[in-house]
Amino acid sequence: NHSVVSTDVPMSKRSDYVDLCRNIIRDMDLYGVCVLDNFLGYERGMSVLNEVMNLYSMGVFKDGELVRNKASNNLKTIRGDEIIWVDGRENSCKHIGQLISDVDSVVMGSNQMNDNGKLGNYTINGRTKAMVACYPGHGSHYVKHVDNPNKDGRCITAIYYLNKDWDIKENGGLLRIFPEGWSDQVADIEPLFDRILFFWSDRRNPHEVQPAFKTRYAITLWYFDGNEKEEAGKKFHVASQSNICCFENAT
Numbered sequence: 348n349h350s351v352v353s354t355d356v357p358m359s360k361r362s363d364y365v366d367l368c369r370n371i372i373r374d375m376d377l378y379g380v381c382v383l384d385n386f387l388g389y390e391r392g393m394s395v396l397n398e399v400m401n402l403y404s405m406g407v408f409k410d411g412e413l414v415r416n417k418a419s420n421n422l423k424t425i426r427g428d429e430i431i432w433v434d435g436r437e438n439s440c441k442h443i444g445q446l447i448s449d450v451d452s453v454v455m456g457s458n459q460m461n462d463n464g465k466l467g468n469y470t471i472n473g474r475t476k477a478m479v480a481c482y483p484g485h486g487s488h489y490v491k492h493v494d495n496p497n498k499d500g501r502c503i504t505a506i507y508y509l510n511k512d513w514d515i516k517e518n519g520g521l522l523r524i525f526p527e528g529w530s531d532q533v534a535d536i537e538p539l540f541d542r543i544l545f546f547w548s549d550r551r552n553p554h555e556v557q558p559a560f561k562t563r564y565a566i567t568l569w570y571f572d573g574n575e576k577e578e579a580g581k582k583f584h585v586a587s588q589s590n591i592c593c594f595e596n597a598t
């Protein structure tokens with residue numbers, strides 16, 4: 348956890364920008380997972396949280412899947428995660444848009460800064476829109492899964508958490524990653540306010556969201572490796588092209 352001083356200058360102009368990128372490069376190379384705290388700072392974190400809560404109160408989130416409450420083992424279904432896709436240019440999502448460009452800056456910065464000029468040997472040339480997710484509490488969870496099990500092009504998952512005063516024992520909602528090759532080790536990540544998490548999207552990082560008992564918000568971006576994405580495009584139509592953005596003149 349690297350507590351960074353964040354001010355309102357553009358990410359790539361911040362004094363700690365190079366350190367952030369170096370931390371990402373090192374942690375991704377060593378563990379395939381990287382957690383940074385205080386990513387935007389309190390003020391800007393709160394602005395993003397307020398935009399997300401406004402969106403949620405407007406009822407624009409797609410209803411979550413109904414999942415059987417395996418915990419209580421009765422047939423009562425509980426509403427799972429609810430999501431909405433945001434590209435950040437919508438006029439009620441300015442701060443979400445700023446978050447997105449800051450995440451782009453550190454991902455692309457890390458991608459270029461690495462000695463072999465690539466993050467994990469990927470050529471990152473695009474990403475999805477931002478998936479804003481809400482777990483409404485009452486035990487909603489997400490079963491263990493791999494984000495990209497079959498080479499659809501996504502190489503890095505970036506998740507920004509928005510949950511203030513989160514008490515993991517009371518509120519649950521832990522993200523548990525089961526890193527491949529770590530035998531019985533797991534990485535437990537609390538979905539804390541203004542925390543950002545990066546991990547390889549492929550089979551190296553199966554993960555689950557444990558039942559949440561308080562409203563749990565997160566914003567996810569998936570970054571594409573150009574080559575894998577191109578190959579995927581040939582093999583099968585990548586679902587919902589509408590949520591994919593490509594970087595202009597991506598090198």
Ligand SMILES: Cn1c(O)c(C(=O)NCC(=O)O)c(=O)c2ccccc21
Pocket residue numbers: 428429430480489494506521522538554555556565
């Ligand atoms: C709502 N939600 C997710 O929360 C995760 C996920 O892995 N979340 C990890 C986390 O929030 O810590 C997902 O991977 C996911 C994938 C497709 C649609 C919805 C999804």
Ligand SMILES: [Mn+2]
Pocket residue numbers: 492493494554
């Ligand atoms: Mn996932």
